[in-house]
Amino acid sequence: MDWHAIPSLSALRAFEATARLNSFSKAARELNVTHAAIAQHVRALEAEFSETLVFRQGRGLALTQAGSALSDHLQSGFGEIAQGVEQLRNATNTRPLSISLTPAFATNWLMPRIGSFWREHPDISVNLNPSSALVDLTRDAFDMAIRFGEGTWRGLDAFLLAEGDFCVVAHPDLVKGRRATCLEDVADFPWLLEGKMRERGALLVKEGVDFETSTIKMFDTNAMVFAAVNAKLGLSVQPYALVKDQIDDGKLALVCALDRHGLGYYVVTRPGLQSQNLTTFIKWLRKQV
Amino acid sequence: MDWHAIPSLSALRAFEATARLNSFSKAARELNVTHAAIAQHVRALEAEFSETLVFRQGRGLALTQAGSALSDHLQSGFGEIAQGVEQLRNATNTRPLSISLTPAFATNWLMPRIGSFWREHPDISVNLNPSSALVDLTRDAFDMAIRFGEGTWRGLDAFLLAEGDFCVVAHPDLVKGRRATCLEDVADFPWLLEGKMRERGALLVKEGVDFETSTIKMFDTNAMVFAAVNAKLGLSVQPYALVKDQIDDGKLALVCALDRHGLGYYVVTRPGLQSQNLTTFIKWLRKQV
């Protein structure tokens, strides 16, 4: 593309409208300017090409051969551009919201609630991508992510969705008949830990748990830890937000809460303007907490 | 075409270059502006669409899916426009010069000289359209006309190419042995007149010719008048410019010159800029007189 060969795009736009409507005045009304602006542009084009493009015919204008030829190309070219712009606008409004989140948060927090969003906004489709891997919102075309952390991600906006305070939980049957309100009460139960989550182990050490004398069972995923807890195999450390629902329902027993440590689940977005659909979804999210 | 749906064309142009070159800096150099100007345009587009179009990748930039889709349309659209502009520029420089002139001037003045123009400018083709009818330079797509008259045509530029002084000519054989330097000397010869040219008859009356006592032969075209003169049938009134060459060659005899009356052959053009080829042709014309 040699941009030097192309005269003022505003002038070409003015001429395109003039050619299509056979009138400066009509073109001016379409482009929301005065007829003088249009006429100046068209005269400038004629000077640029040393070629008459339009001439007076009665009340309006008619195209010369040269003007007609140029107009054909302009209509086709600008049409293509308009189409591209149109497609982009449509795509922005109709494509599914793409959201990256951790599998545990998806399973234990979002899935039980997402039905309400779908009922309220049946026209907005949401594409949930559970993955522990960090993603680049821009490169991987996610509109939003829900991440566990301290709330600081370079170059991204984030706000706290749910506190990340950890707690110890067990199956109600397992601790039935026990006081089970502090760690000492359940010191004889095995610990069920996800292999990757070393920080949760460290947290327990800080709470006075002695791994030398405790039984420890490791699992690959948090989903397997939950399955083990439900099988009454032992105790698990989980963010309170993830297990609150099941505790309230009596499906899990809360053994004890651990100290706050400043972590939490954050809604992470790209800075700047957000699509209407994303704004709607985030508003809904805030209503859930 | 709904121009309201299309954002700033300058911004689209900036984005097109950015997308093609994967760099603000390169786009800026191509468009002869600073990188800041390009960046502002692209950011404005992103805000307009609420959609990221480019993101940093190493030293340069990469396109998002949305950016890539838009870029495709823009390249195609702007390409079409560039092509139209290019064709128009080429057409202006390569299409034949189209010139309207009177048949008599073409035959008697221009044709004997045009060979020299073709030799000097073999690349410029000239389309001569002999016609007595007045033409609209713009509507009929003529670059230029040569017309006989007073030099004032509304809305058109004109300059005098050759004086239009009339003279009386005859075949040399016809007036051989006569003094033939004034009208009285040849009062007994017939007048050969073109039917339409009543003003030339009026001119003769003003010169003292008595049509009551003279023989008059009328012809439909000036070419037939010339043929009749060459057949030694009588006298003819012609603009001096048209017969000067033949008088100099001895092919015609000049009987007498008539009074000046302010008419002449004019080069008539549209006001404003002229194509290079037309300028060249007009320059050559002036050299011939």
Add this chain to the structure above:
DNA sequence: TTTAATATGATAGTTGAACTTACATATTGA
């Protein structure tokens, strides 16, 4: 023919989109 409505023609004056300047920050390769 006159008048009213609606065009284009032309130009001096105004304005804001586009641009430059300037400095900060980020990435890469030597």
Add this chain to the structure above:
DNA sequence: TCAATATGTAAGTTCAACTATCATATTAAA
């Protein structure tokens, strides 16, 4: 760690684009 080369951002400037205005041209209806 430094030099080279990007992008990020904001304040300030400028000129292309636009408006306002008046003149002129065309058409249709009175």
